Amino acid sequence: MSIKRCSWADKSKLEQEYHDNKWGRPVHDDHELFKMLILEGQQAGLSWSTILKKMDALCDAYDDFRPEKLALFDEAKMKRLLSNSGIIRNRLKVNAAVNNAKMYFKLCDNYGSLDHFLWSYVDGRPILNHWETMQEVPANTPLSDEISIQLKKEGFKFVGSTIVYSLMQSVGMVNDHLASCSFRFPELKKL
Template sequence: MNIERCSWANTSEYEMKYHDNEWGVPTYDDKVLFEFLILEGQQAGLSWQTILKRREGMREAYYNFDPERLITLTDVDIEKLLKDNRIIKNRLKVNSVVNNAKCYFKVIEEYGSLSNFLWSFVDGKPVVNHYKTISEVPASTQLSDQISKELKKIGFKFVGSTIIYAFMQAVGMVNDHLISCFRHSEVWSNKRLLF
């Protein structure tokens, strides 16, 4: 049986698997949200396929994206990471991982959880779009502009509006599966409310 999926997901096995199992599924777990925030920032200027290929290696190198462990990294640790082929070896991006881990705790202190903070922008439930073609899907929106601005105020790096919209798509804050895609209704029917 032929399955119809969003066209971007047919590029590679990595993207197909990611699309079919993760992309657009509402995620409320703080650690998963933090991981995606880091991964989307690492992707800036690169293909998502590159990130998916290196994802397991980055998980190992970045201590499973554990903010408590990441905030303890020293300049010596960062220099070692910059020689590690498992990650994206860009100094600004590596520094942003440590910086964003520190910001993660600022969010926890003020809002109780990263999930509470992020999902409050959409009242705890996904925005369900009904796009017919990939060309209709925006690269950013007023909402991603707003979230980006708030994250930057807290001190997060690599959280521009386009990065944040991709993040919102990934963690299911918006359902941008095309209406022809088999995942559009699956993801929508599995939604749950945060509050």
């Protein structure tokens, strides 16, 4: 029997590896959740394959998105980021990453952890969808609207509803692997 993946994962080896090993798996590690939140913001207006191609350079430039380091980036460091051709050179996205690192600590003070904050919206269990085609998969939902609004109230930037929904998909809060995805859907369905 041949393996069938979600159609978006057929475009490149990088996307296939991401699909097979990360996308949709529940993540509860605060560092990984924060990293994905920033990466989803970096992706806004671009393709995820662009982020995957630049992943090593992004992680290197942003100190692996460790909030305790990123929160200390000053103007000189941010200026160096904007001159780094290996990453996404968008001033608003750079500023948002540093801002969000600072807001991360306030959010943790208020909610205990980013993990608790995010996963409380789904009662700690992934939402399991049963989409047949990629066209059925929404770009955002009322739940991602709600989380986006609260993140903005908490002072976060680049956390629109579409970005938040992409985050929810990537960290497994919602399982949007197509029902025909024999590679991942049956496994994640059991969670």
